[in-house]
Amino acid sequence: MPYVIVADEAFPLKPYLMRPYSTVILGGNEVNKIFNYRLSRARRVVENAFEILSNRWRVLKTNIQVQPKSVDNMVLAACCLHNMLCQSHDFQLDETNNYESTEVLENMEPLRGNSTQRSFEIREIYKDFFLSSVGAENSLHLLPSLMEKRKSQIAVNRELVKQVIDAILYLGRHSLALRDHREKFSDSLRGNYKDLILLSSHSPIIASYLTQVQTNGKSILSFISWERQNQMIDAISSHIAKKITTAISKSVVFSISLDTSFDISRKDQLSFVVRYVTETTGCVQKRFLALKSTYSTTGESLMSVFEEICQTNNLLWKENLIGQSYDGASNMRG
Numbered sequence: 029m030p031y032v033i034v035a036d037e038a039f040p041l042k043p044y045l046m047r048p049y050s051t052v053i054l055g056g057n058e059v060n061k062i063f064n065y066r067l068s069r070a071r072r073v074v075e076n077a078f079e080i081l082s083n084r085w086r087v088l089k090t091n092i093q094v095q096p097k098s099v100d101n102m103v104l105a106a107c108c109l110h111n112m113l114c115q116s117h118d119f120q121l122d123e124t125n126n127y128e129s130t131e132v133l134e135n136m137e138p139l140r141g142n143s144t145q146r147s148f149e150i151r152e153i154y155k156d157f158f159l160s161s162v163g164a165e166n167s168l169h170l171l172p173s174l175m176e177k178r179k180s181q182i183a184v185n186r187e188l189v190k191q192v193i194d195a196i197l198y199l200g201r202h203s204l205a206l207r208d209h210r211e212k213f214s215d216s217l218r219g220n221y222k223d224l225i226l227l228s229s230h231s232p233i234i235a236s237y238l239t240q241v242q243t244n245g246k247s248i249l250s251f252i253s254w255e256r257q258n259q260m261i262d263a264i265s266s267h268i269a270k271k272i273t274t275a276i277s278k279s280v281v282f283s284i285s286l287d288t289s290f291d292i293s294r295k296d297q298l299s300f301v302v303r304y305v306t307e308t309t310g311c312v313q314k315r316f317l318a319l320k321s322t323y324s325t326t327g328e329s330l331m332s333v334f335e336e337i338c339q340t341n342n343l344l345w346k347e348n349l350i351g352q353s354y355d356g357a358s359n360m361r362g
Contacts, residue, residue, distance in 0.1 A: 034071045041147045063155040195224045273341045279304040283351030296322045
């Protein structure tokens, strides 16, 4: 095993300097969490030893205004004298003192530097050792608690996502826009979606999550950013489309209705509507299935878009399409 200096996240990862995995990217990786725990235990021993030493020799708690060579001699002398006092039982530890504060090491500015491939390899060597039968002997008891914590977090996230999806569905059913031009927490109006989520803060899960977001910022997974909103909408859209196509496959035969219209940017949008008979009730259902941009309204171009929609939704139009309708566009029929 290579020798390394144990450090925290304020220091860069070097072949001789071992730092933990960043909490920002740690996520639910239980193996990396075990590595961080073992590294933290080793660092805590060093910090405690230094705090005990500096409590005995208070000169180590201040800026030492001497030459570096003299500082080396002073530290070595302090260590020698401290060990002599411990062996002679003349120095008793103060059990009430908290030796984990390490005041002299607090508020350090993070050091910048690029990590080499060798640095990552050495960290992997230590991680593999911690998980081996020898290195993991004293940390196996952590696995059950880590797994239980992970399961608890998954349950909370699922409930959180459920409430977020309910908010998106509510806005969709009432044809309300999700976003606004200003969406900061300090704004009086933050868009329908964000305002609705904040209104749900009476829910313990939502309230706890909003507190974490406002406190930790980007270091926590956000469910209220515009990227996450789009992902949620895409997921809901895919789920609804899957239910429609499943119902169509049970009905077997279906008909379609196509139409194009200009949007606000003057681009042609092709709407794709499907009609089919529900297997259980026998009622005719009319479902809006897709909306696609078209750069041309020629028969060939529209046919290409039509085939793409059918292929995406697994519609066997050549075998099961029994009806088609269009609105004032004869070239849609090819």
